[in-house]
Amino acid sequence: MNEKEAATLLGYCAAFDNRKPSQAAAVAWASALHDVALDADTKAAVDAYYTTAPKDPETKLWILPHNVRTLRSKIRSKRLENFQYEPIAGETTAQYLARYRGQVQAIASGRVPAPTERPALEGGADRFVRELEARDWQGMRAIDEEGRPVEAELIDEVRRSGPLGLVCPTCQAAIGRPCKTPGGSEKQPLGKPRAKPHTARLRAASGRDSQTPEQRAAEEQRIRDMSARHLARQQAEPEIHDIEIVDPEGDAA
Secondary structure (H helix, E strand, C coil): CCHHHHHHHHHHHHHHHCCCCCHHHHHHHHHHCCCCCCCHHHHHHHHHHHCCCCCCCCCCCCCCHHHHHHHHHHHHHHCCCCCCCCCCCCCCHHHHHHHHHHHHHHHHHCCCCCCCCCCCCCCCCCHHHHHHHHCCHHHEEEECCCCCEEEHHHHHHHHCCCHHHCCCCCCCCCCCCCCECCCCCCCCCCCCECCCCCHHHHHHHHCHHHCCHHHHHHHHHHHHHHHHHHHHHHHHCCCHHHCCCECCCCCEC
């Protein structure tokens, strides 16, 4: 931008802020904007500045060269949001740099229409995405505490990990949540977390609650029989004070 172009730009700004352009101001603006052309984007930057209300309503807007530079750069950068370089086969580094700069300049200036669609990512999906696509989403039936679906296979996996893997039959604590003491008070309506799960939850986790009455009775009888046999063996073994100890000389101790 030369002094004449800077004077023209100052006259355009004066239409907004009623400034009195001078030759000295034109020289200063030309020096500050020496690498900025006087084009439609430069005037659009002035428009953008004066169409944005200041934070303090009583503040008078007064555009400066750095405002023009910054807003003009934003206008041109916005056109490059969806830009994707179009290479040619076998190009050298120098050719790439020249073509890249040329394409960027053409789109940023508006001479070439800006891309309207984002460039698509090339290549296949990664392992995580492929695993998600391969899942049987029809199997999602359970709902967690926040209303989100949980896969049945995930619940089964958690259930095998211990008593917290299932809902407590006593206090209705959700999967993964500790059991709670009885509540009912105004300050603690839901009870406090228990250090240990309820007995019913432990029994359910161990699978004992899934047994029939006959199976439970047989299991209890088996335990009683084992205890009886163990007690009988202990009674049959001699006490250590009843054993006669003989020394090497053949005399009893």
